[in-house]
Amino acid sequence: MSRQTFPTYSNTCGWNAMLPPRAPRPTLASDLYVDYAVVGAGFTGLAAARRLHDLDPQARIAVFEATTVGEGASARNSGFTGSDVLPRTATLQGAEKARRQTALMRDAFDWLTGIIRDHGIDCEMQKVGSIRAAATPAGEASLRKVVEVAETNGIKHAVLDRAAIGERIGSDYYRFGIHINDTYLLQPAALVRGLADALPESVALYENTPVQRLARSGDAWELATEGGRVRARCVVLANNGFIRKFGYLTLRMATIYTYAAVTAPVPEADLPDLGAMPGWGLLPSHRLGTTLRRIGRDRIMVRSLYAHENEVEQETAAAKLRDRFERRWPGLRHVGFDYVWGGTTAFTMNGAPWWGKLDDGLYASGGCNGSGIAKGTMLGRRLADLIRGVGDPAEVTDAMGIASRIAPEPFRSIGFHVISALESRRAGLEA
Ligand SMILES: Cc1cc2nc3c(=O)[nH]c(=O)nc-3n(C[C@H](O)[C@H](O)[C@H](O)COP(=O)(O)OP(=O)(O)OC[C@H]3O[C@@H](n4cnc5c(N)ncnc54)[C@H](O)[C@@H]3O)c2cc1C
Numbered sequence: 001m002s003r004q005t006f007p008t009y010s011n012t013c014g015w016n017a018m019l020p021p022r023a024p025r026p027t028l029a030s031d032l033y034v035d036y037a038v039v040g041a042g043f044t045g046l047a048a049a050r051r052l053h054d055l056d057p058q059a060r061i062a063v064f065e066a067t068t069v070g071e072g073a074s075a076r077n078s079g080f081t082g083s084d085v086l087p088r089t090a091t092l093q094g095a096e097k098a099r100r101q102t103a104l105m106r107d108a109f110d111w112l113t114g115i116i117r118d119h120g121i122d123c124e125m126q127k128v129g130s131i132r133a134a135a136t137p138a139g140e141a142s143l144r145k146v147v148e149v150a151e152t153n154g155i156k157h158a159v160l161d162r163a164a165i166g167e168r169i170g171s172d173y174y175r176f177g178i179h180i181n182d183t184y185l186l187q188p189a190a191l192v193r194g195l196a197d198a199l200p201e202s203v204a205l206y207e208n209t210p211v212q213r214l215a216r217s218g219d220a221w222e223l224a225t226e227g228g229r230v231r232a233r234c235v236v237l238a239n240n241g242f243i244r245k246f247g248y249l250t251l252r253m254a255t256i257y258t259y260a261a262v263t264a265p266v267p268e269a270d271l272p273d274l275g276a277m278p279g280w281g282l283l284p285s286h287r288l289g290t291t292l293r294r295i296g297r298d299r300i301m302v303r304s305l306y307a308h309e310n311e312v313e314q315e316t317a318a319a320k321l322r323d324r325f326e327r328r329w330p331g332l333r334h335v336g337f338d339y340v341w342g343g344t345t346a347f348t349m350n351g352a353p354w355w356g357k358l359d360d361g362l363y364a365s366g367g368c369n370g371s372g373i374a375k376g377t378m379l380g381r382r383l384a385d386l387i388r389g390v391g392d393p394a395e396v397t398d399a400m401g402i403a404s405r406i407a408p409e410p411f412r413s414i415g416f417h418v419i420s421a422l423e424s425r426r427a428g429l430e431a
Contacts, residue, residue: 040239077373083108
């Protein structure tokens with residue numbers, strides 16, 4: 001395992017680039033003593049820090065972010081969120097679990113939307129729903145089961161055929177779909193920046209401050225950064241797959257890079273090719289498929305590709321995303337990409353996060369896979385509750401499960417390559 005304790009990217013985050021520049025908070029430049037040190041200013045870490053402040057207002061709390069807020073994975077995502085849990089490959093037996101997860105997520109989602117409202121965070125949040133779409137017969141069969149779960153769990157939805165999807169998104173690529181009302185689309189960089197800037201004044205945020213080492217020191221923990229050492233009574237590891245870089249959860253998670261591109265504005269004359277809906281988001285039925293969304297009135301975002309532990313070449317990522325875009329909108333070949341970027345997400349074997357106590361005064365949450373906006377917020381907030389002895393932690397572990405063991409290297413890499421080759425073949429046209 002490399003000594004690099006945080007993710008670095010060879011590209012900048014497109015969502016962040018679309019916003020006006022933001023002045024980052026200072027880098028840590030001296031030693032510090034705090035009650036709570038939070039590593040990572042993504043959705044999980046920011047929720048944990050805010051909730052710790054709510055529960056323990058006198059406490060000294062500091063958040064350390066390796067890069068700048070707006071360049072981390074929380075800003076690099078596709079901006080789909082919501083509280084209703086509807087697994088991609090659903091079974092009726094899974095419906096009860098999904099219902100319990102939804103209850104937890106609704107609570108956290110209401111909390112998140114309350115913060116957005118109270119602090120006037122302009123993250124372009126719109127409730128447009130999302131289309132789960134299938135381009136293959138296998139995808140259609142799997143989505144028909146999702147329809148059953150949506151019916152069982154009383155989740156509002158509409159079933160769509162090829163023509164109905166085509167009318168909405170301007171492409172006749174997909175054969176079957178389900179439109180779910182309870183999905184929000186937002187500008188993820190605007191949200192995470194807004195949440196960071198809305199932290200209570202007494203919560204210190206240090207940006208460009210990677211934590212390089214973590215060690216127990218007497219009855220506290222010591223975190224080493226380039227600019228100073230931090231002693232903390234309690235540490236929250238909210239740095240997702242990079243928790244492993246401190247020697248914890250090494251057999252529970254893998255880091256996956258996935259990629260996104262945003263087109264240049266589509267010329268006025270071609271706007272009908274983007275469909276009749278002013279805003280839409282589309283999720284593939286296959287987990288290795290391509291996510292799409294319309295941004296504003298004239299841009300399309302394409303998200304696809306998975307790479308294990310390391311980035312892929314920028315040109316390769318751009319070419320593959322281009323292929324996904326042109327297959328769906330052959331009439332828009334003349335529209336280029338303005339932004340192409342990658343981001344990390346932590347993958348767990350059974351899809352469950354790892355959440356809880358690692359040691360005395362040491363807690364972690366990671367592995368919220370592809371739905372970190374709501375899930376990371378929920379898990380970060382509930383981690384603060386666990387630390388402060390509020391609520392019943394079993395509510396979280398019973399509903400969400402806990403990340404199962406994953407194979408050690410080199411079997412993990414070999415397994416990833418074999419499974420991703422097989423699954424990519426299965427994904428077929430949905431890739
Ligand atoms: C392209 C893409 C599309 C996605 N689409 C969606 C989507 O539509 N909806 C959704 O909900 N989720 C989506 N996700 C997943 C989502 O982005 C993640 O689940 C989410 O970012 C997890 O939040 P987090 O706070 O747990 O971790 P992160 O966002 O990874 O935050 C952890 C932070 O810790 C920092 N860090 C790491 N190591 C250190 C260190 N040693 N010291 C200090 N700081 C450190 C990192 O820089 C990072 O900012 C997507 C992800 C990607 C990459």
